[in-house]
Each structure stands twice: as C-alpha cells, then as structure tokens.
Amino acid sequence: MSKTQINLKYEDTLQCLFFSTKNYSNIEWQELCDSINQTITSLSHEYIWHRDEFTVVLPVNTDEKNDIPKHLVSVTCFGDNIEDEWFIVYILLEITKKHNDLIIQIEDNDGHFLLIEAADYLPSWANPDSSENRVFIYDQYVHLIPPSLVPVDSTLKVNEALSLVAKKSEQTKASLEIQQAIFKKIGNYPEKIKDNCHKAIIKLPLDIAAVLTLKPSLIAPLVSAYSSLDSLDAKFCKDIDSNDCYDVEVKFTKFLYAMLLHTRFPNGFRFKSIANDNKIILGLKLICGYRSIMAKSSSDIFSTPEFTTFFNSLVRNGYFKDNLEGSIEHTRLLANAKSYFFKMECPVSTYVSRIINDLKLSKKFNNTVELLKDKSNSGLLENDNDSWLNIHPDQLNSYLNNHYGKKHQLKNNDPITPHIINSELTNFLKETSDYEGVEKINEDNLQGDTIEFDSENFVNCLEKMLNIISNNDVFDMSDQSDSDDGDSSSEANVINSDQDKELSSKLKTDYLSCQNDEKAVLNNFILSMKQEGLSGPVSNVFRTIGIDKSDLLDSDDDA
Structure with missing residues (x-):
C-alpha cells in the first residue's frame, strides 16, 4: 500500500494492515481480531502508551477500489515517543508466532521505517520509490520482495505481493544483516518495559491516585493534557489545595516523567504558596491535566461534531448500503461504526474521561482509595533514583557514535x-x-x-x-x-x-x-x-x- 493510500489522521502515526493466507469468514475475522487483541493485552499490560493504545479492529468500510483484500487494521498515534513504534514491532513479531498465517504490512509517516533502521544494509535497488508493497512481516521475520521476483520498474499490487511472500518466503526473507539491525532495536523487550519506567512519590487527591492505580496507563493523557495547557485553561485549575492530597506512588515512563518535570506552569496560573517540593509541584501539574480532560470531555460521545463528521463520511461511502434506518442490519452496522469510532476516532479527552468515569463506578475503586490512604500513612513509600535525567557528555557522544557513527x-x-x-x-x-x-x-x-x-x-x-x-x-x-x-x-x-x-x-x-x-x-x-x-x-x-x-x-x- 502506498503512502498516499494510508490517510494517516495524525502526525507521528503508525498503521498496520493484517492480511491472512487463509480464507476467513466474517465471523472468523472477528474471532481472529479478538485473539490478536488478547495477545496485545497480555504483552503490554505493564506498558504505558504515550498517546494511543495499540489495538486492532475490523475496518468499517472495505477499500475495494484499491484492490486491497480483506484485512484487519490498526492506526496508532505514538506522538513524541518513538519507543511505542518499536514496541509495536516487537508485538507484531510475537503475533506472527501465534498466527503463522498472518502477513503484516506496517508503515508510519516516514514510510517503511523498518528499512530506514536497516539503511546501512539495504541492497542498492531499495529506496522509498522502489519499495512500495515490498515490505512485510511474516512468520517472525521481515520480508523484502526482491527485483528477481518482480522488477523494480513494475507495479506490484498488494494481492500479488502477499502471494509471493506466502509461496516464496525463503526468497523474500530479508538478509541476515537487515533482520539483525531490526532485532537489535527491539531485542531487549519485554525486559525493556521495566527499564523505561520510573516510579515517583507525588501528592495527589485520592480519587485521582486510585484511577492511576487501577489503570496506570492513564498517566500519559494526564501529562499530555497538562503539557498542552495555556493561559486560557487557568479556569480549570482554580482552588487546588495540596493539603487535601496524600503521598502516593505514581508510575511513569521516563519520557513522561521528564516531560512533566520540565514543563513550566503557564502564565496566569495562580496557586497558594507552595514549597520547593517536587511531590507537590508534580501533583499540581497532574491535577491540572486531570481537570482539563474532565472539563473538555463530552457526556455523550456520539453527539460530538467528530462523530457527526465520521457518520456522514460513512453515509457518503455507502457503508449502510440500501438498509433503512431502524432495520436490523442498519442497527448492526451502526453499532459496529460506533464501536470503531470509540476505539479509533474518538477525541482523547472524551475517550479518557469515559474510562475514568467507568473506573470510579467499579467495585474496586473504593477499596483502592482506602488502601492508598493506609499506604500513604505508613511512610513506606520510596522514589526511584532519577539520576538518569543527567547525561554526561561522554555518554551522549558514545550513544551518538554507536547509533550514527561509521560502522x-x-x-x-x-x-x-x-x-x-x-x-x-x-x-x-x-x-x-x-x-x-x-x-x-x-x-x-x-x-x-x-x-x-x-x-x-x-x-x-x-x-x-x-x-x-x-x-x-x-x-x-x-x-x-x-x-x-x-x-x-x-x-x-x-x-x-x-x-x-x-x-x-x-x-x-x-x-x-x-x-x-x-x-x-x-x-x-x-x-x-x-x-x-x-x-x-x-x-x-x-x-x-x-x-x-x-x-x-x-x-x-x-x-
């Protein structure tokens, strides 16, 4: 699939298409989708996504005009942290271990980023113009369809490419040097998940602390929401009193912790006098992000302008076909469209606020609040060492030479x-x-x-x-x-x-x-x-x- 066909919604976005060598029915495609998502959950339950969670869905509308066979799709905005991108590659390779019939095509805004990572080892013919529909993940390896199978100056359709990868996988498997360059990038997972995390003690209200304890990945939208605040958002952050807060452990990625630590309070923010204490300062920042999300969210996700635009695009593309509104088939298609919108197209503030509200209504919420209160009073909390924030020039030079120096x-x-x-x-x-x-x-x-x-x-x-x-x-x-x-x-x-x-x-x-x-x-x-x-x-x-x-x-x- 060419870059122009991907229609990436955000910057720094990754798209994956999951094709199969088997002829699945509609029900089997849904079962396959559920199985893949279960694998993703099991591999990433301790991972904190920087922007979007990696999830796979059935497309709401088949793109038949581009001769693309039936497939599953995932569109993930990874934002500023490209580590999410490589963790997804690790997950994809693990998925192909369990489902050896899957052939996965993966691209981001830069195109075939797998080839970019292995640029030093690519054959001379491989470049962005000649690699269209030639790069896939299949059977735990990266595959690159060579000119010996299809000349570079020939148009290679997706159907033809998938057939070549499935039937001539030994010829399409990329060289050992290319495989090693990519495996080196992801070789430390899943152990790398813990290495990328940082635990800090922060003063927070117990309701926010309980939400982050039940779903630690929510720290990412809170940090992002605070980092994007401006002086007009000061109205969301009035009357914050740190005296109503408790010391709690909060799990960050190192990227998010550094991002929150070094983002200043916008002009116009006024707080009661606070000591030069990181626990209080970081807590105030998270409270601001939390309030901003909850204030900007919509109570009815399907009455937002974003859903109206999404719904109208489905109508224009014939998604509902000739089914009358209110009919059984129309109702089923509408339910599928709403599910897809909530997972893939919903505004971040609305999506996150809905998850937070669901957590607050759960049975575990009140118990978690009491446990956090007791733990805070015990005085047994401990910060992780944050010396990693300071990088010696020699370390930086060594890193740059190892990654970008002459081989x-x-x-x-x-x-x-x-x-x-x-x-x-x-x-x-x-x-x-x-x-x-x-x-x-x-x-x-x-x-x-x-x-x-x-x-x-x-x-x-x-x-x-x-x-x-x-x-x-x-x-x-x-x-x-x-x-x-x-x-x-x-x-x-x-x-x-x-x-x-x-x-x-x-x-x-x-x-x-x-x-x-x-x-x-x-x-x-x-x-x-x-x-x-x-x-x-x-x-x-x-x-x-x-x-x-x-x-x-x-x-x-x-x-």
Whole structure:
C-alpha cells in the first residue's frame, strides 16, 4: 500500500494492515481480531502508551477500489515517543508466532521505517520509490520482495505481493544483516518495559491516585493534557489545595516523567504558596491535566461534531448500503461504526474521561482509595533514583557514535597521524556522491582494468630514494668505466656530483614540505573542530572516514 493510500489522521502515526493466507469468514475475522487483541493485552499490560493504545479492529468500510483484500487494521498515534513504534514491532513479531498465517504490512509517516533502521544494509535497488508493497512481516521475520521476483520498474499490487511472500518466503526473507539491525532495536523487550519506567512519590487527591492505580496507563493523557495547557485553561485549575492530597506512588515512563518535570506552569496560573517540593509541584501539574480532560470531555460521545463528521463520511461511502434506518442490519452496522469510532476516532479527552468515569463506578475503586490512604500513612513509600535525567557528555557522544557513527573504523588499529588523515580525506573526496549522500566506488568494477607493475624495479627505485632522503647520499658512480680522457671524465664527475646533491636536497626539501603541509592541514581541522562546538561539518567528515573527534582533541593538552 502506498503512502498516499494510508490517510494517516495524525502526525507521528503508525498503521498496520493484517492480511491472512487463509480464507476467513466474517465471523472468523472477528474471532481472529479478538485473539490478536488478547495477545496485545497480555504483552503490554505493564506498558504505558504515550498517546494511543495499540489495538486492532475490523475496518468499517472495505477499500475495494484499491484492490486491497480483506484485512484487519490498526492506526496508532505514538506522538513524541518513538519507543511505542518499536514496541509495536516487537508485538507484531510475537503475533506472527501465534498466527503463522498472518502477513503484516506496517508503515508510519516516514514510510517503511523498518528499512530506514536497516539503511546501512539495504541492497542498492531499495529506496522509498522502489519499495512500495515490498515490505512485510511474516512468520517472525521481515520480508523484502526482491527485483528477481518482480522488477523494480513494475507495479506490484498488494494481492500479488502477499502471494509471493506466502509461496516464496525463503526468497523474500530479508538478509541476515537487515533482520539483525531490526532485532537489535527491539531485542531487549519485554525486559525493556521495566527499564523505561520510573516510579515517583507525588501528592495527589485520592480519587485521582486510585484511577492511576487501577489503570496506570492513564498517566500519559494526564501529562499530555497538562503539557498542552495555556493561559486560557487557568479556569480549570482554580482552588487546588495540596493539603487535601496524600503521598502516593505514581508510575511513569521516563519520557513522561521528564516531560512533566520540565514543563513550566503557564502564565496566569495562580496557586497558594507552595514549597520547593517536587511531590507537590508534580501533583499540581497532574491535577491540572486531570481537570482539563474532565472539563473538555463530552457526556455523550456520539453527539460530538467528530462523530457527526465520521457518520456522514460513512453515509457518503455507502457503508449502510440500501438498509433503512431502524432495520436490523442498519442497527448492526451502526453499532459496529460506533464501536470503531470509540476505539479509533474518538477525541482523547472524551475517550479518557469515559474510562475514568467507568473506573470510579467499579467495585474496586473504593477499596483502592482506602488502601492508598493506609499506604500513604505508613511512610513506606520510596522514589526511584532519577539520576538518569543527567547525561554526561561522554555518554551522549558514545550513544551518538554507536547509533550514527561509521560502522568500520581504521584498519588494524592504525595510529592517527597527519599522513593517514590526509590519505583518508583524499580517498573520501574521490568517492562519488549524489542527493542521497556519498557512494563508495565499486572496486569490483575496477578489477577488469589490468595494470602491469614491475615490483622489483619499484622496490629498487624506492630504496634509492629513501637512502637519498635519510642519509643525503649521492649515487655511487664508481661502477662507471673510466674514460681515457682524464680531464673530460673528471669534469663530468663534478657535474654529476653537483646534480646529485641538488636532486638530493630537492627531494629532502619536498619531503619535509609535504610533512609540514599535512600537519598544517590537520592543525586547521583541529582548530575548526574546537570552534564548531559539540558537532559540525568537520566532525561529520572525520566521522565519515572513521576518526572520532575525541581521538584528536585532548582537553588537557592542546598539542
């Protein structure tokens, strides 16, 4: 499916289409959908989604005009935290373990982000224009349909692509390097879920604390709601008194905790005097987010302008067909449409407020309130260490080098000398480039051009040149035959001797000049790096040829 067909509603959105090699009936498709969602719930019950929860639904309207076979769909807005995107990839791979008939197509706003992650290992033909309907997840692996099966300049329809992946999976399976690049990104799940979380003690009213205890993932919309407040929203946050709050443990992702901690109070917000206490400050922020959501929500989700727009689009696209309003079939289709809207299209504030209200009406709510009150009074609560908020420059440099640095450094741990640097830069400048970046010259194509090389003669000449430079020697003329004419021979020897001395002096001068030039070039580069800050064009060039900035700059010794 092309990017233009995806119609992503939000920025930073991920769409998955679930196709099957089996011919399911409508009831079986719904059973498959329920089974997939159960797997998602079991894998993500401790996970906190940054924006939308990952869930799979049956489309309300089949897109037959694009020749797309029947499928399940998921559209997930992951917002600012791309970690959600990779956790979803992990879940998809796990889903294909349980349902080996599923072929999954996945794209985000950037297109095939799986290929972007494995860009260093892609075949030369693979690019955004040539990869349409060629990238899938099937049987626990990433598949990339090669030109050997379908030429790059040919149009590949979804039906044809699915058939190739199912019948020729060994040929469509992406290379080991591509698989490893993607598995490396998700390899630490599910353990990584706990590593990405942070527990903090915060002063909150018990009703909000109970809601977050019963459904910890609600912390994400509360933080997002607070972070988007402006001075006009001050009316939602009046008369907040921290004296009515209790110390409670709140679970965040590290991303959300840092986001809440560093978001300032908007202008116009006035609170009673508060101490410089993070427990109180963070609590006030969460209360503001909570009140904003509850105030902006609609009591009737299906009377909102968003649902009216959604409903009218279904009517225009013939969703209800010829069924009369009030008929059994029309009622069934309307119920399906409402269910889809609530899960996929509903405004965040309305969706979250409905979940909160349902939790407050549950039997567990009052019991949770009492348990939290007792736990708060026990004094046994403890914060997680937040030292991870402070990143040392060396840690940042190491991270950037590991993720974006050159994969292959200088060979054999060669010492970094002015000559090596100039040599590497010269080779870099000889490489070809286009709008996609620098392209290595294909050395295999050069093997056909044979060059005759006399190694023995070359070594002899090189030895003579080195002797001249190092010892300032002259060529030994004693092997020449003596001339009968003594005067002429003596004069010739003097001339040759002068010429040899001049040549020796010239070679030695050139050699020293070359060394000085290389040192001058290196010194200029180092000076530029010192002036450009943390990163810049010079650092990027050196990183391209395999030399790290820290290898050249020493904070203790400028020499």
